[in-house]
Amino acid sequence: MTEIVTAGILVIGDEILSGRTKDKNIGFIAEYLTNIGIDLKEVRVVSDDEPDIVAALDALRKRYTYVFTTGGIGPTHDDITADAVAKAFGVKIDHHPEVVARFQERFGADLNEARLRMARIPDGADLIQSATILAPGFKIDNVIVMAGVPTIMQAMMDIVAPKLKSGVRMLSDTVKANAREGDVGGPLRDIAKAHPDTIIGSYPFMDEQGKPNTNLVVRSRDQDKLNAAMEAVKAMLATINAPK
Amino acid sequence: MTEIVTAGILVIGDEILSGRTKDKNIGFIAEYLTNIGIDLKEVRVVSDDEPDIVAALDALRKRYTYVFTTGGIGPTHDDITADAVAKAFGVKIDHHPEVVARFQERFGADLNEARLRMARIPDGADLIQSATILAPGFKIDNVIVMAGVPTIMQAMMDIVAPKLKSGVRMLSDTVKANAREGDVGGPLRDIAKAHPDTIIGSYPFMDEQGKPNTNLVVRSRDQDKLNAAMEAVKAMLATINAPK
Numbered sequence: 001m002t003e004i005v006t007a008g009i010l011v012i013g014d015e016i017l018s019g020r021t022k023d024k025n026i027g028f029i030a031e032y033l034t035n036i037g038i039d040l041k042e043v044r045v046v047s048d049d050e051p052d053i054v055a056a057l058d059a060l061r062k063r064y065t066y067v068f069t070t071g072g073i074g075p076t077h078d079d080i081t082a083d084a085v086a087k088a089f090g091v092k093i094d095h096h097p098e099v100v101a102r103f104q105e106r107f108g109a110d111l112n113e114a115r116l117r118m119a120r121i122p123d124g125a126d127l128i129q130s131a132t133i134l135a136p137g138f139k140i141d142n143v144i145v146m147a148g149v150p151t152i153m154q155a156m157m158d159i160v161a162p163k164l165k166s167g168v169r170m171l172s173d174t175v176k177a178n179a180r181e182g183d184v185g186g187p188l189r190d191i192a193k194a195h196p197d198t199i200i201g202s203y204p205f206m207d208e209q210g211k212p213n214t215n216l217v218v219r220s221r222d223q224d225k226l227n228a229a230m231e232a233v234k235a236m237l238a239t240i241n242a243p244k
Numbered sequence: 245m246t247e248i249v250t251a252g253i254l255v256i257g258d259e260i261l262s263g264r265t266k267d268k269n270i271g272f273i274a275e276y277l278t279n280i281g282i283d284l285k286e287v288r289v290v291s292d293d294e295p296d297i298v299a300a301l302d303a304l305r306k307r308y309t310y311v312f313t314t315g316g317i318g319p320t321h322d323d324i325t326a327d328a329v330a331k332a333f334g335v336k337i338d339h340h341p342e343v344v345a346r347f348q349e350r351f352g353a354d355l356n357e358a359r360l361r362m363a364r365i366p367d368g369a370d371l372i373q374s375a376t377i378l379a380p381g382f383k384i385d386n387v388i389v390m391a392g393v394p395t396i397m398q399a400m401m402d403i404v405a406p407k408l409k410s411g412v413r414m415l416s417d418t419v420k421a422n423a424r425e426g427d428v429g430g431p432l433r434d435i436a437k438a439h440p441d442t443i444i445g446s447y448p449f450m451d452e453q454g455k456p457n458t459n460l461v462v463r464s465r466d467q468d469k470l471n472a473a474m475e476a477v478k479a480m481l482a483t484i485n486a487p488k
Binding site for chain 2: 011014015016017018019020021022023026027028029030031032033034039040041042043044045046047052074075076077078107110112113114115117118149170172181182183184185186188189192199200201202203204217219
């Protein structure tokens with residue numbers, strides 16, 4: 001019941017590393033996982049290179065409950081994610097008859113070898129598909145393979161999420177400090193030490209008056225412990241902000 | 245002269261992994277490095293946890309010419325990047341007298357222990373600072389440690405970039421296919437095979453008419469080889485788009 005479910009993300013694609021495409025998937029998946037009680041622990045971005053993909057996938061899948069990949073499942077020669085996943089698991093990969101049948105219906109005479117690449121699914125994988133998803137993603141063991149295009153990836157997350165086990169959700173509460181980060185750093189450290197089952201974060205920002213301000217975020221899986229730490233933070237802020 | 249200079253990025257921060265903050269630094273650094281002839285090969289995002297930071301830093305700094313880190317150099321207890329970097333290099337870390345002097349001038353009576361944390365610099369590191377950067381970044385060996393706040397990180401890149409060695413710049417040329425990705429995938433694979441010193445990428449998008457279209461990008465360090473591959477791509481597109 002108190003199991004902690006963890007995840008890693010593997011983003012695959014030269015276009016991210018060259019700066020040509022700005023990644024929008026990491027932030028989305030990070031927020032999504034937090035909301036369903038899965039802790040994102042690590043993200044890696046690697047190029048369209050099979051050994052790099054396999055090495056990163058092996059590192060992440062052995063370390064975390066789930067690994068989510070995005071990118072590299074399209075119809076062109078640089079889309080090699082499915083093959084890399086099959087290699088990482090040591091299983092065969094072939095055209096999936098169900099996907100081929102769908103493609104034949106959809107593409108007719110336009111179903112060429114390139115499009116058929118998108119029907120290549122590692123043996124033993126479950127398809128992630130719907131009426132609006134043309135080329136399916138798939139789940140094999142603890143690895144979830146999704147498209148790189150954000151709208152399609154997001155639809156795939158909605159399909160796969162209900163099937164995942166989730167842990168005790170990380171709860172969170174935020175208070176605006178009305179102080180600069182450097183003013184609260186010392187007392188915050190003491191509070192963090194005194195409340196070991198919480199995570200206390202400090203996020204500086206410029207407020208509406210153009211003055212440096214700070215959001216303080218307390219996180220915990222235990223509501224009572226979160227509340228206790230937040231009370232301590234607020235008491236500290238009252239002292240700091242008291243008129244001198 | 246034909247040396248290839250590579251890089252990794254290490255983004256440090258729970259706030260990225262929880263989805264609370266959306267990373268804006270990876271895309272910026274990726275594009276910046278491409279423009280100055282440095283190949284970004286890998287990105288990792290890890291939490292504010294010293295063993296995780298040290299492990300990722302060690303993996304990246306041994307593998308690539310440079311490692312750029314962002315985040316975790318502020319004044320609060322969860323800002324542990326400088327200590328993790330010192331540990332990874334096995335060097336001591338202490339308050340840097342030059343930074344302390346600047347802080348004393350700037351903060352006066354407000355210079356507390358939390359702010360002094362930002363003056364902790366590993367032994368042997370060079371400061372990355374300017375009149376507009378309050379808390380400096382630093383460079384130690386091949387690791388460049390920068391702020392997580394995008395505007396500050398960007399100022400630090402401008403300071404550090406002229407001191408880096410850069411390689412033969414990757415050149416790039418793009419053509420709009422006026423075809424769907426699945427229509428060009430097959431011939432593109434043949435062109436990629438016939439032009440081994442180029443990288444050919446395919447990026448689907450929805451064009452102004454709401455129709456699926458594709459950008460084809462050819463990259464190479466050799467202008468002649470790039471031109472030859474691009475000619476082949478254009479000849480292929482002329483065939484595909486010819487009226488039937």
